[in-house]
Amino acid sequence: MFKSETDKAKRKRPDQTMEETFSLILHGCKLAKDLESNLGNLASQPEILSKSCDDIVKVFAAAKGRLNADQDPASFTQLLRESPSSSQQPQQSTDPSLQEWLKYGVITQAMDMIQQKVLAGKAPFETNEMGGKNLLEGSASARLKGSVVGEIQAMELSDSGRGSSSSSQRPRRRKDDEEKRTMTVPAPQMGNTDLPPEDNFTWRKYGQKEILGSRYPRAYYRCTHQKLYNCPAKKQVQRLDNDFYTFEVTYISQHTCHMSSTAPSIPPPPPLETGTQDQIMTQAMVSQPTPASSSSVPLGRWLSMEFNSLASASCGSGSGGAGGSTASARYGREVDYPAVADLADVMFNSGSSSSNSMEFIFPSVEDKWEAGDKKN
């Protein structure tokens, strides 16, 4: 895929070549970004990590080769430095998150994230949940676009938290007893923008509250299986004051529901149903990039699958809509798709799951890649 691009470029004029080289580099960046987003999931899959790295290296190598052969690197560098409004860098202006990523070196964050996970040996960050039935509902592209792109602007492990469990009356755990991880994820910019970011877990909304100084209310969710499996996982979702299209999601505590072999969130992986298989596959692949034992998909394959089927892939998550609730549970109960469930299972058990799933990554990438920057 990349080689052909490179070959084609060689037959073109320098300016075209430059443009394509630029795109190539950006694509490489995207691949890297995708990888970064899934490092958590891939942490335990060195082969896939290796493969992914190879893919990225190939892209950059191709770009480098073209730069060396066809043009003056200096000009390219200059291109990079030009103002965002420059027509010379459509891709650049197209993907602000990428720029940001490049600028701030999010990879470092990702590495830290993984390190933390490994050190802590705990469950992963949430990934997008699939809303089961809602998967097939309309505004798929919106969902895709709005899904968690995995732009981790901030990710923290702090000791703050609150929580209440069930002891006597309302015994609240001390704030420093809970783990809190905060990240920001883009909201859909088309369709139902109320849809909050999703991950691979099912949540039940148990409260919403206006927060002082915040423009938008904060929604409180807890794991659907809280009662059944005494799963303490919770999350809070709130729009950023200054950015309606961005949610700040705070995950509190780890899921323990998947630990149970009987946990509903991990039904056995029966064969896929027909008809929606593509969607499911895409969704599964995308939302559960974890290279799991049972259904691991190399990043490279995700990419190709993604690019090939994105158009028809409805986004995987569903939470149908119901006003801003992430709890797909309502309309799409638990895990409706075996493949997804299987993947989720794997993910759960792998103890990793970055906040970002491919579903969120590729679609947005694709959108940005093709549609240009409509976000800003």
Added chain:
DNA sequence: AGGATTTGACCGAG
């Protein structure tokens, strides 16, 4: 009917 969401009230931390 069962389960999810809504929403006002309650409770504890600061």
Added chain:
DNA sequence: CTCGGTCAAATCCT
């Protein structure tokens, strides 16, 4: 006392 987080009854949805 204020505010954030949670509870739980009412309501909604499938």
